[in-house]
Amino acid sequence: GAVVSQHPSWVICKSGTSVKIECRSLDFQATTMFWYRQFPKQSLMLMATSNEGSKATYEQGVEKDKFLINHASLTLSTLTVTSAHPEDSSFYICSATSGTGGNSPLHFGNGTRLTVT
Amino acid sequence: GQNIDQPTEMTATEGAIVQINCTYQTSGFNGLFWYQQHAGEAPTFLSYNVLDGLEEKGRFSSFLSRSKGYSYLLLKELQMKDSASYLCAVRDSNYQLIWGAGTKLIIKP
Numbered sequence: 001g002a003v004v005s006q007h008p009s010w011v012i013c014k015s016g017t018s019v020k021i022e023c024r025s026l027d028f029q030a031t032t033m034f035w036y037r038q039f040p041k042q043s044l045m046l047m048a049t050s051n052e053g054s055k056a057t058y059e060q061g062v063e064k065d066k067f068l069i070n071h072a073s074l075t076l077s078t079l080t081v082t083s084a085h086p087e088d089s090s091f092y093i094c095s096a097t098s099g100t101g102g103n104s105p106l107h108f109g110n111g112t113r114l115t116v117t
Numbered sequence: 118g119q120n121i122d123q124p125t126e127m128t129a130t131e132g133a134i135v136q137i138n139c140t141y142q143t144s145g146f147n148g149l150f151w152y153q154q155h156a157g158e159a160p161t162f163l164s165y166n167v168l169d170g171l172e173e174k175g176r177f178s179s180f181l182s183r184s185k186g187y188s189y190l191l192l193k194e195l196q197m198k199d200s201a202s203y204l205c206a207v208r209d210s211n212y213q214l215i216w217g218a219g220t221k222l223i224i225k226p
Contacts, residue, residue, distance in 0.1 A: 006159075034214075042218070043204065043216050043217065043218040043219050044160070044204070044216050046214070046216075091157075093159045093160075095159075105150060105162045105165055106150075106160075106162070106214065107162065108159035108160050108161065109159060110158065110159050111157075111158065111159040113157075
């Protein structure tokens, strides 16, 4: 159980275009979803936290107008990288949890490798 | 500030035992998680500790001492497929997850 599906797995886009990444919880209702970014050989960097039906909370230094997050339902959150540039190339990973309790682990999607040319 | 420390890299031999340590300093504590991450893949959940002591799950065990701000992940009967990064994460008083930088474990035949 607790499967999180992330799509696409990889995407190559041209500089200036926008890319949308979807994150779905397949067998549970995700009250909270998290979007992470990971550069090679580095740990996860939290970008934003989104709760269903409300605006996402962005971490310091993350541009909310550039990384648009929508969490319209309990099973779907999307991250749109707008006007992508080569420096946005990274591994983006979503995760979801069904509760806020201390013992609620995060379940991760398989990640999306974005390459901006 | 909040901080989680774990070794950058460790090497062990197939069939042996390895212990990966994690020390933390956070504002509050609501549990500690260990995740495994293979190169190019997303992390997968391994274990959760909130009370002091040892939690065993097959070949993997995780220990916690809240008074010392310390945890370790113990891997027994190492297999080549255990080569991966192991991430320690602590949930603070605001239920925010604070991540360590990860320990890259290299298994040699």
